[in-house]
Amino acid sequence: MDTREEEFLKRLKATFKIEADEHVQTISSGLLDLENTSNPEGKNQILETIYREAHSLKGAARAVNLRDVEKICQAIETVLSLLKKEELQPSSQVLDTLLDSVEGAAKLISTDEVFPIGELLQRLSDITSEPAASTDSSPSAPERLASIVSNDKPPKPDDSVTPELSVQLPPTSGQPSASMGPNQTSARTVQTDSKRSTQAETIRIQSSKLDSLLYQVEEMVAVKMAVNQRVSDLKSVKLNLDLHGKQWAKVCPEVRILKGIVQNLESCGATGNYRPQLLKIIDFLESNEATLKTIEGRLKTLTSMAENDSRQASSMVDDLLEDMKSVLMLPSATLLEMFPRLVRDLSGDQKKKIKLTIDGGDIEIDRRILEEMKDPLIHLVRNAIDHGLEGPDARSRKGKSEEGSLSISISQLGAKKAEIVVTDDGSGIDPEKVKLAALRRNIITDQELRNLSNEEAIYLIFKSEVSTSPIITDLSGRGLGLAIVREKAEKLGGIVIVESKVGAGTVFRIQLPVTLATFRGTLAKVGSELFVIPTVNVIRAGRVRRDSIRTVENRDTITMNGHVLSLVRMTDILEIEPGPDQDEKSQFVTIVILGAAEQKIAFSVDAILNEQEVLVKSMGRQLSRVRNVSAGTVLGSGQVALILNVSDLIRSAMRITGESLFAHTKKSQEVLKRKSILVVEDSITSRMLLKNILESAGYDVQTAVDGADAWATLKIGKFDVVVSDIEMPRMDGFELTAKIRGDETLKNVPVVVVTSLESREDRERGIDIGANAYIIKSGFEQNNLLSVVKRLV
Amino acid sequence: MNIPGTNTKSSKINQSADKARILRDRALTLAKRPVDTIPEFQTIEVLVFALGEERYAVGSETVREVCPLKQITRVPCVPPFVLGIMNLRGKIFSVIDLKRLFGLPQGKTSDQSKVIIIGFNDMDVGIQVDDVTGVKQIPVSEIQQDLPTLSGIQEKYLYGITPERLTIINVETLLTDESIVIQETVGP
Structure with a gap:
């Protein structure tokens, strides 16, 4: 009984996830649209849609007993209703909070894990707490809003605020504004020109069902081949028979002569005794000819019928497969819809102004190809924002407009191919830097390099380990990303082309087949x-x-x-x-x-x-x-x-x-000179783990329990790399790194910082202090650590 | 069973009221559910198969399909416990050799050999077996979960063993064990 109930709940949750994903997507894209729509008519329409979606999501969440999601939706609804009544202006700060909340809800839905949502609810209620003030203030001024938020004004009861929420209104509503300063929000001016694709009449089918259908259709291809095989078998039988007929034709006159002789034989004497038997055999031989003729005739009809069948089956199977493939094609908008949000977030983090243009969402590509291209595309976009596009100051210094432009466009190249183009007008790829990096990683020799044109040299960025970035972080700089982009594209039967001009920008073109076959x-x-x-x-x-x-x-x-x-x-x-x-x-x-x-x-x-x-x-x-x-x-x-x-x-x-x-x-010399590593970590579990990983990779490993211990150990021994945690008693990882960099004999020892702190500030601090690599424990992966260490020794 | 009323000398009681009480008591006692006996009948359903001389089983809820051993395409550059891949209605499955994984003696494949596709979450794998005996209900109480003599790789994937030496494999731990997943690149 309970297992069946559990089973049901599981299925229900799976269904809910699919539904919730859609709601979350619509809400997020609606919020982004809201930011870029200026006419009030359009705004109202968008608000109406988002409101409805949030409401449906709330209801669905209640059905599967996800109280936290329900609470968040409730709070979002409240904010939206204020927006609808124009008691609140959709400033980018308000939208930020809403987007973060939607993301929080999505995380709750997708991961099943529970985390405190207090802060999100707090931020949402903070917004709703000052609608009265904003109605009489000038509309949509983020700075103004930020200062209002920090007022210790008691919340004004509003009839649209549900009782549930007003309970959660805090007495002081000041602290969140600190994390969302006006300068940060003002840098986020991402615009999206993505064209909305018209929705055709559709029904919803589980993709797994379609997949199994496709497998079966593909199996029909084997049936088709088998039928073809049978036809050629029949033909070869016919050939044998023809050959036999020719041989018969050769002996036929002889048989006739023999028949004449036998018929004229005396019925007595030694040979005459066998006359009836001989005549019987000769008769059989003659009737054989007739039988064979009939068989030949029937075989001929059979073969031509089989040929017809095979032709028919072939064209039917081919058509079926073709149609099936087109069923599996999706408009590429499904791949592109995540990018406005991604670009908005990244540009906000990096304080860059970016205008994103998206084109070609209606081009249809096989669902599996779209799925495979997701990571490569994210990587290219991230690269463009991280390394390509410059900040507003740098851009105006170069005489470019402050706002960088980034475009993702998909277009059809003939009937079976599509091209994804990611273009930015950033700083471009410097071939000299690429050459240097490749040389440093021993991927190419000096001589080979001299024979390389600049255009060819750029392609070296696709080699794994080639990176022009000075620091390795979890996000980038390891030089693996583009290698993966290329591998994925090639695995799908596509190619990657890169064009770049120093100072003017970079274009990545991925040419792909639209179907997998x-x-x-x-x-x-x-x-x-x-x-x-x-x-x-x-x-x-x-x-x-x-x-x-x-x-x-x-x-x-x-x-x-x-x-x-x-x-x-x-x-x-x-x-x-x-x-x-x-x-x-x-x-x-x-x-x-x-x-x-x-x-x-x-x-x-x-x-x-x-x-x-x-x-x-x-x-x-x-x-x-x-x-x-x-x-x-x-x-x-x-x-x-x-x-x-x-x-x-x-x-x-x-x-x-x-x-x-x-x-x-x-090689044997290398074995003699084993590299030694100092692992600094206060947790015994992590320490043993790191030690094991590194030792099994062939390094000599010594350990220290904190920064101070490590410092003492470093003074005695000689180490090729230091791998250190950040949070430790007595002396932390930053302090240790700083000390190493400050020491005359140790300053060139590479330091890898391993930490559970996943924040930009920390990463930047790590970089400033002189760490060579920064690995986050949550994404902690053996290969990751080993490849970083390998690069550094 | 101790039914109240049987101890009284019923033959000597003539009053109808007493009779009715006794009958009611009996009825109530008989109507009682035999609560204590339920767990003994709790069973699990397993698919039994042979690996060499030994008999093994997997929970039938993990079995996706049983098919005759067709042509298996060997895959290069994988550990020996991976026999290869096979095509089942257009989908490709990898087939593993439990004998190698469990360290059992290698035998020859016969025409009784079959492949059982077992699955857990998104992981579907074929296991080659020497013969499939059939489906069996096993009372949970009969399954002995600890076997001190077994050690290492065998114990890890073991769910339990029955008195008739039927070893039940824990498909969940087998298929969620990352060490059976091949994840190998060519080193730089």
Whole structure:
């Protein structure tokens, strides 16, 4: 009984989440629209919509017993009703509070965790507490409002304020204004020109149902292939029969002659005794001819019927699949709708003025592609605001308008492709800085760099670990983001183009297929298995003469158009058994030259079979990320094949070829000189955790319980990196960092600050004091720490 | 059962009022629910299968599907307990080898071999088994939850064991264990 009830509540909550998401989205976008609408008519309309949505959300929240959400909605409603009556002006401070509250509600809904909502309610009630004052003051002046808020005026009872809320009105309503100074709010002038898409007649279907439908339709493709196979089987049977007929035609005269001889045989004598049997056989042979003719005829009709069926089935399945794919397409507005809010928040945090333009929300793209592109797009926008666009002062110094412009636009490129363009008019990417960063990370040699044009050099930003940012923070600077953007785009069969002019801005273009199926793959046999290589990455496929392979520095190489390329065996990279037919005697070796980013490497494979369309299929959560393999696909025969990840292959190949004799000696030297790390942390659990993580990664680790202990330890030993907590007794992390930077012998030791304090002030303080990296514990992840430490040693 | 009224010498009582009282008492006693016996019948439903010589089971609510062992495509660069991936009506599932995961002796696959797709939350995984015996109801009281002799990886994924040595696997801990999730990139 209770399990069924629980089950029901679970389902109810899931449904509620979907509904609530929609309400929250509508309220947020409505609030943002409100900020940019000047005519009173439009304002009222928007307010009406938001009010209704907040009300529905409140009701729904009550149904699933989310009291806190209900309370927040109640308070929001109160503020909105004041706005409607124009007893309160929609100043950006009011909107800020409302937006924060909606976000708070969304967080409560999505995470199931409970956190105190007192502060939000307080802020909301603060706004409602001075409507009387604002009615007689000049409208929409944030500064004025802020000063009014700090008045110790008792709340004026208003009939629209529900009794529930007036209870929560605090006696003093001063303190929140401190955190929302007028200068901060005035910097937030984000405008959105996003065009509202007209809503067509729709019904709501659970996406999981659609997905399962798509899987079934995709499976029909296998049925189609099977039917085709049967047709060709029939044809080959017919061919056999034809061959048989020809042979019969050859012996036919002989049979006739034989028949004449047998008929004329004497009925007595040695041979004559067998006459009836011989005649029987000859008759059978002759009747065989007739039977075969009938079979041939029937086979002919069958084949042509099967051919017809197959044609029909093919076109039906193809149409079905095509339609199914279009069902899964969504207007890209669903991806874009989050950006006005994101840009508004980020620009507020960074005190930058940004005008955001969004275009092309009506272009339809496969839902799964939209989902995959969400993170890359967020990253690009964040990058543009973080590193691209300058603050108002810097901009006016450069002679640009104070307000930076950022645009996200999606447009259709032909029938099957779309392009997402993120443009900013900020400072652009400096190729020299990129080159320097790449050189520092040993991604490129001096000589290679000299051959690189500036346009080519910019593409180095897509290499992981290349970052022009001077400090590593949780947000950016590690140089992984753009690498991920590129990987995601390429995984979907797309490409990323970057154009940048120093001082004038940057343009990122992501060109993508609009449906997932348009991925083209080259089918290759490696060992005894079939693999699909994305055709985008195949530069050339072919054969080379075995004797043209030369060994250079203990590596196999071939030449292509005068360039020397490393050659590695695909079986070695994939760690699988070489196939039986990879015999050394053959004169030729089949190779594919694969390229990702600027790297090119030749791989030897057993055979290249063909090129075909493949459908990317996830291998499931258990195989979240497998080395060298990006996904699976189902071939026409129903067989499952793996899609190879070319950038991984190249990286793996470089590791293998790097293990030549020369590199080996270098490696063993490295082992002798193990890097040592000092971990400073007062909590024993965290200390042990950090110690374990770092030790298992091969570092020598010593620990200290606080800053003072660490300082003493540092004086005796020699350390390559210090990893320190911030909040500690006796001496905190900031103080320790400052002391290290101030010391003559220690000042160059890198310091990584690990903290649970997630605030901009702290991060900035960390930067000012001279920490090299700042990692937040809440997002604490082993790989994160290790990669940061690795970069620093 | 001790029914009040049976101790009195009923044969000697002639008054109808007494009779009625006794009957009523009996009726009330008989109408009482046998409260204490309910927990003994609480059962869980499991799907029983064979791994080598041993018999294992998973809670039937975690079983998404049972299918014959079709062609499994091997995946390179994964630990040996991952057998590969298979296609089931257009969706790809990874298949894991519980024998390797549990450290059981390796046997040969037979034509009885099957794949059970088990799932918890968003994690669906196929497990290869040697045979599927069927669905069984097991009284909760019979399941012994601690087995001091088992240790390490086996114990972690164990829900309990029944007197007839049927080992019940805890699908939830198995599928939420991050160590079975392959999350590997090529190092720089």
